[in-house]
Amino acid sequence: MSEIDFYKRLNRLEKRRKGTDLTYNAFDSVTAGVTSFNEFDELKRTIEKWQIVSDKPSIRYAVGAMQEVSKRxxxxxxxxxxxxxxxxxxxxxxxxxxxxxxxxxxxxxxxxxxxxxxxxxxxxxxxxxxxxxxxxxxxxxxxxxxxxxxxxxxxxxxxxxxxxxxxxxxxxxxxxxxxxxxxxxxxxxxxxxxxxxxxxxxxxxxxxxxxxxxxxxxxxxxxLPFKHIFYIDYKCKYYADGGLKKSIRLCKTIKADLVEEGKVIYLSSFDLASIMYHSNLENLKKGRTNALAIVLETKRFFDYLYHNPNYRNSLYTPDMTRKIFDSYQKETSLTTMSIALDKLVTEIRKDLGYLYDETIGSYPLVI
Incomplete structure (x- = not known):
């Protein structure tokens, strides 16, 4: 049996991305001036590409977690x-x-x-x-x-x-x-x-x-909100070919699921973006042709930070306003996130029938 309940995670992922996780219907009012109920209903019913990319639940989850939400x-x-x-x-x-x-x-x-x-x-x-x-x-x-x-x-x-x-x-x-x-x-x-x-x-x-x-x-x-935006956007576009933002979304999705599953994570969205800003961009760039390579690099970098505290504690946010790991709680949250990423890669390996992590990065999956 899988260590991760992918049925629950995939269900939450879809609800989160389509707004159906809310306790109220954010589009009840047709006077909102920006959309109609019919449009929202159509958006909710849309099948996204990640939902049919594979019959393996671990892969659907990993790929879906990385994608930007619908443009609309x-x-x-x-x-x-x-x-x-x-x-x-x-x-x-x-x-x-x-x-x-x-x-x-x-x-x-x-x-x-x-x-x-x-x-x-x-x-x-x-x-x-x-x-x-x-x-x-x-x-x-x-x-x-x-x-x-x-x-x-x-x-x-x-x-x-x-x-x-x-x-x-x-x-x-x-x-x-x-x-x-x-x-x-x-x-x-x-x-x-x-x-x-x-x-x-x-x-x-x-x-x-x-x-x-x-x-x-x-x-x-x-x-310095615009400095943070500029540097992450620049690195993602020119050095990671879109992979940096996909990795950040993956981290944020895993955090959201861990919180739903009862864990406490003290790393903010800003912190998670700042962490992956320092990762290996060449590895993230491989996600253009092998989407799961982004999962591997995210896992690798979290593991590396866990095993190398001196390097970890030297890292600054992209805007250079503070160190990323400025509290003990963030260090323990890093461990929790690292374990979660290890488990995700293990499940992907099982679903693909691969023995070693590195082979996942060569799996031909483009989305």
Whole structure:
């Protein structure tokens, strides 16, 4: 008997990718403005290529876990954020005299999300206010005041614009919109630009930082979301031929299943992306003709990190803001993930009838 219940995992994988895992129907309202119930029903019924790629459950699971979600699902997520922007921008300008601009951050713009109905992080940037990196600490009190004003204005205007939507302001960094006419949850993050030292020297837009408010502390935090997106996207496109993002999705899917199965994983989506950023890109590139080679490299690299703690603990996130393994809990989660990947490869070997791991990478499977 398999160590992994692939029936349950494949069932969760399909539900996760098609949004049928939700406790509410995110598309009940035909007034959503971005899709209709008929379109959503058609999306749910669509058979994806990974579901028929093999009669072996381990292979269907591994391949499905790596694939990007349906393009239309992603478009709806982005369109939902755009709706929020179109409501907020004129209201903040006309009613509060705040000029704003908007950017997406997180898994959706990087296309490493694993849920069809994925929530969206929308940065609302006060365009009239910015800092250079050197003044972040000395002028923090003023930044807190300005960001709180923006947060309060956003909260008020969102409630006016979306009376049927649940608006949760208990989060420290974001205002969360759920339900009503919105087919996606949206996290609205009040912020302003930071001109980092690198940006001042090179003028590349992806090097600009954003300052966000931690409303509970209160304090401000400088993030580099576009630097993270740029470097992963660049490595994936030019050095891994798409394999890096597939590996990240695989890691995120395995994490989601482990959590469903009762495990606690302290590695975030950001952490998992950062880990695979340092893997062997040539091995990931082999996934273009042998999809399971990506599984092998992901397993190999997690095993390598487990056995080489000095190297593991030296690794930084792509944006260079911190070390990836900055807590003991993340190290134990690495072990849990590594074991899970070992088990997956073992099951693939059994299904293919192969004796050695390396032969899996030569299995002719293109998707």
């Amino acid at each position: 699902y992603t478009e709806i997520s982005i369109e939902t954020a755009k709706r929020i922007e179109k409501q907020l921008e004129p209201r903040l300008l006309n009613n509060h005299n705040i000029v704003t601009e908007y950017r997406l951050q997180g898994s959706v713009p990087l296309n490493i999300h694993i849920k069809g109905v994925s929530d969206v992080d929308l940065l609302v940037l006060n365009k009239s206010h910015y800092r250079t990196e050197g003044y972040l600490g000395t002028l923090r009190h003023d930044d807190i005041k300005i960001l709180r004003e923006l947060r309060n204005a956003c909260t008020y205007e969102l409630r006016q614009a979306y009376p049927a939507v649940t608006i949760d302001t208990t989060g420290a960094k974001s205002i969360t919109l759920t339900g009503g006419s919105l087919p996606r949850d949206v996290d609205v993050v009040p912020s302003h630009w930071v001109e980092t030292y690198e940006y001042q020297q090179q003028k590349h837009l992806y090097l600009r930082g954003v300052n966000i408010l931690d409303n509970k502390t209160p304090t401000t935090l400088m993030n």
